[in-house]
Amino acid sequence: MSSRREVSPKGLREMLMSEDPTAIPDPLALDAILAKHATALTDEELLVLVQQYRKERERASSRLVKKSEMTKAAERADAFGVSLESLGLL
């Protein structure tokens, strides 16, 4: 625990609350919150985690949508006897 980097909750919050949905937060900073004792947690840190997990879910959902679209495209391409690579989609 002591080897973990101390981070400013304010800085973390700003980073995580940024509008860029592709922004990947510093995993070490999140680990530092996860490693805390339950009694030492602040509401701010909990909110940071909530925002982080919400972003993770958004990213997972968009990956699923993309996967589903690619599967459909591959099926259509296959029906015409071409590959997604030859169409420049991969």
Add this chain to the structure above:
Amino acid sequence: MAESEQFFPGTTLQRHYDNTSLSIFKECPRKYYYAIIEGWRSPGKVATLEWGKAWHEVTALYDLRMAEGLGVEGSLLESMRLAFELSQEGFGDDSYRTRNTLLRSLVWYSEQFANDPIQTTIFDNGTVGLELSFRFDLGFAPRMADAPNYAYCGHIDKLADYGNSLYVVERKHTTQSLGDHLFARYMFSSQVSGYVAAAKIVFDREIGGVIIEATQVQVNATNFARRAVHRVHDHLEEWLADTRFWIGQIEHCFHTASWPHNTESCSKYAGCQFRKVCAKGPATRALELETYFVKDRWDPTKER
């Protein structure tokens, strides 16, 4: 002699049954004897049980605060604090069941069911339909003088209103995919029948069925799926007749002091915890239990 209320006084014949104890007997009468009557279990944490217990507690608190009108953010913060407390010591050696996956699953649960058509039941007296322990008389007694009737106990995770019907919501978690294969196991589940019977008898309400709310926990994601399982009145009559049969079998084993080993069950799932006990000769099994197991009896009468 067993001293818990779950047994008839001065005997080791179980009086109060739940789905867990009956399932263990159906699996293997000897396992039932070791686990339920003698109360042995393997030492150490079982991640599946510990994480599952924490998941039940945090989702129940979240749903309670939501039913009380605290709102998503307030309910989430309070239940996340509880999740931190419950995960303080970890859940054992399991990459799927960690503090991180517990917290993430809770946040994703709040997102998934943000506009939930299934609303936690609130009774006229203000009781919120969460974490409800029940117990009812099974209507038959053992072949012993002046013995009271057997009883059936259980614990309902959530009672919810959906459409115009009342449903029992049973939370399950798994690392398997949430397909037909997973839900098929609840089609004939005794636990489901017991819940429907309990809701009719204890809460005196007509019930639509049981909604299995499954949570798939992965290292990097959590997925949810719900499916309703229904029971008609005839199914419940069958369940009661079957329950009577199995309790009769337990009573027979008790009277003959014989708890046969069902070798078909030894290797199911991750394997029976008592395999290494049964592998010993009958004379050394007690020593094996005392050396490598701890006493921590499952008690269906204990309210949560």
